[in-house]
Amino acid sequence: MPKFLRFIRNLRLPNCSICNERVELETAKTDEDGKAVHEDCYVQRMIRLKEIVPPPKAS
Ligand SMILES: [Zn+2]
Incomplete structure (x- = not known):
């Protein structure tokens, strides 16, 4: 990544x-x-959500 872009970010x-x-x-x-x-x-939240709401069935 260019230095200036990194700086702006x-x-x-x-x-x-x-x-x-x-x-x-x-x-x-x-x-x-x-x-x-x-x-x-994000991963931790996904794991927590999975415990509460079962993932939808893939069709
Ligand atoms: Zn965080």
């Missing part, structure tokens, strides 16, 4: 919508609402 580094910590670009993910999340947080 750092200026608007988003917070994780799950844990509210700053999301590093290296671990940044986007959830289904287009919000920035940590990959770990």
Whole structure:
């Protein structure tokens, strides 16, 4: 990634919508609402959701 682009991105580094910590670009993910999340947080949330709501049957 070009240095200047990295600099600009750092200026608007988003917070994780799950844990509210700053999301590093290296671990940044986007959830289904287009919000920035940590990959770990996203996975953890998915696991939790799976325990509550069974996944829809693939047809
Ligand atoms: Zn997080």
